[in-house]
Amino acid sequence: MAIRDIVTLPAPILRRKARKVTDFGPEIQTLIDDMIETMRQAPGVGLAAPQVNEPLRVIVVEYSEEDDDENADPAAKKSARLYAMINPEITRFSQETATGTEGCLSVPGIVGEVTRPLAVTVKGLNRHGKPLTVKAQGWLARIFQHEIDHLDGIVFVDRAEKLWKVEEEAGQVIQDNV
Numbered sequence: 001m002a003i004r005d006i007v008t009l010p011a012p013i014l015r016r017k018a019r020k021v022t023d024f025g026p027e028i029q030t031l032i033d034d035m036i037e038t039m040r041q042a043p044g045v046g047l048a049a050p051q052v053n054e055p056l057r058v059i060v061v062e063y064s065e066e067d068d069d070e071n072a073d074p075a076a077k078k079s080a081r082l083y084a085m086i087n088p089e090i091t092r093f094s095q096e097t098a099t100g101t102e103g104c105l106s107v108p109g110i111v112g113e114v115t116r117p118l119a120v121t122v123k124g125l126n127r128h129g130k131p132l133t134v135k136a137q138g139w140l141a142r143i144f145q146h147e148i149d150h151l152d153g154i155v156f157v158d159r160a161e162k163l164w165k166v167e168e169e170a171g172q173v174i175q176d177n178v
C-alpha cells in the first residue's frame, strides 16, 4: 500500500465526471488499498478516486457515530465501519434535510455549511464486484453524498450556503475532512 498525493482545487480532474469501473483486477485493488491508507493518513472520513488523480467511480468511507462525540472512549472509534464502494449511486434521498459544516481534503483551509438530505440509500459494488447496498443517515449519509458528488465533478463549495476559512492546525476540521 502507498499513500497517494491528494489533488486540490483548481485541479481539472476534480471537475470531471469519473468513469465507471468494469475491471476488478489488481489495479483497482491497489487503488482501493491506497485510498484507504491515504484517507487514514490525512486524516479524513472519506475519499473519492478523483482526489488521488484517478478518474474512476470509486469511494472509500470510514466513519463511526462515536466520531461525533469528543468524550467517546477511544476504543469505541475502532468500531468505525469501513466502506469501499465502486460505481455508487444514490437510489433514495430522504425529504428531510440537515445542514452541517463540511470540509474537503481537496479544498484545504475552507469549510462551509451544506444542506443535504438527511438519509440516503446507496447502491454499488464492493471491491470484488458484488452488489452492495448501504442505508445511511446523519453524518454517514452526508459523507456518502459528498464523496459521490466528487465522482460527478461536484465539490462541496458548489453546494455551500456559506464558506469560511479555518486555521489548518492539528485537531481542527479533521472530523469533516472528506
Ligand code: ZN
Pocket: 103, 104, 105, 106, 146, 150, 178
Ligand atoms: Zn471532498
